[in-house]
Amino acid sequence: MIKSKKKDIRKLSSDKIKDFLVENGEKGFRAKQIQDWLWKSSVTSFEDMTNISKKTRELLNEHFEILPISVFKAQQSNDGTIKSAFQLHDKHLVEGVLIPAEPRMTACISSQVGCSLTCSFCATGYMDRKRNLDAAEIYDQVVAIDKQAQDAYNTGLTNIVYMGMGEPLLNYKNVLESVEKITSPNGLGMSAKRITVSTAGIAKMIRKLGDDDVKFNLALSLHAANDEKRNQIMPINEQNTLEVLREALKYYFSKTKNPVTYEYIVFNNFNDSLQDAEELYQFTKHLPSKVNIIEYNPISEADFLNAKVDKIQRFADYLSKKGVNVHVRRSRGKDIDAACGQLANKEK
Incomplete structure (x- = not known):
């Protein structure tokens, strides 16, 4: 080229x-x-x-x-979810998802082409990281998905989650610039409180979010609350142990006063016991937070299975009785590989 x-x-x-x-x-x-x-x-x-x-x-x-992104391919799920493969100016592809769930209309957007973190349960983790997205490329995904929402559902976006391909905090500058444009009255004018940035856990960058006094929400993809298990599925934990992460989150909260969301995928016979629930409670109790329990969406590269429905409910009930603000999130767009952990545009 x-x-x-x-x-x-x-x-x-x-x-x-x-x-x-x-x-x-x-x-x-x-x-x-x-x-x-x-x-x-x-x-x-x-x-x-x-x-x-x-x-x-x-x-x-x-x-x-002007280097806009374009919709290379779009698919609509049986449940109304729309997944798009967006083509960048250099022909790389990233994926974004429109998730309609009354009363919300949520855009799940990507921050990198591929990912370098190799989480074993995530399809994107089996891809190479090609490059970071520019702020404008992140912004363009929101514009494109908002148009899809208007066309398909006659309503605009209410929420944005940086939970697509890539680790947002390893593209810190461009992610924050994109949020600034999305929230600016000279841009899309969305409220920062409607935006959530998710991280696998880069402690020093979580602290930097605190220093920068960000107004958007922070979510930590936790998935195991003891180091031995988390090391198995998320190699990033070896350099960012749970203790290090906990201290970084406490620092972040002390600066921003923003509660933290913990994302927890429940894998069958791996992290779905009441002992796991107790460890999760012990980790989350140190600051105001909520826990999203997420169904696992199988991928061909991994052998994990989703936990049984009754075990998920028992897990959630245990946390609820401890006073944890817990929600069980059902998968959306699974039939088109648009659900959590399934985004992986295999480039040809």
Whole structure:
């Protein structure tokens, strides 16, 4: 692929665009109009910027490019879930999911092409990490999935979860930039409280979230509350032990006052006993939190099975009686491999 000499205009700040315009004899106030077209209106061509003169559009087109994502393939599940393979400008593919669950309309979006963390139960973990997504590529997924929601259900998105392909905290800068654009009145204007960023547990970056006083929600993909078991399924735990994670989460909460969500997939005969539930309670009791119990969605690369329904309920009841705010989440989009842990666009 021949690398373009043009700059990606969405990587420039409004001030940088303004400087460029002034240097080229244009009015500086046009920068605000251009930014509105790029982010509020999500245009993909300079020609669509209709309140800007043809001469200025030609100048922009000569020096810059817009690199939008496109829907490569979309599938709709029997339960109404829509999974999309999004193609990036360099032909890489990532997946995003629209999850309609009254009263919510949730977009599950990706932050990396592939993943480097090799969690044994997750299809994405069996892929190589090719690269991080730019803030604009993350943003574009939200715009595209919102359009799908409008077209299919006549309503816009209510929630966004960074739970697709990749580890968001290993793409920290772009993830935070994308949240800023999504929540900005000069972007999509969504509330940060409607956004959840999920991590497999990068302790130093959890602390950084606290230092940056983020307003969005944080979820930890826990899945086992003792180190021996968690090491087996999540190698990241070897460098980020449960004790280290607990201290990082306490620091994060002390800075942000945001409760933490713990995601816990229940695997048959692995982490579904009452002893496991007790260990989970002991881990979560240190700060305000909630626990989402998640059904496991089998993948061809792994031998795990979902726990039995009665065991899941007994597990949840045990936590509830301990005063834990616990919810059992049912899988959505399993028939099209759109459920939790199943995203893996195998590139050809």
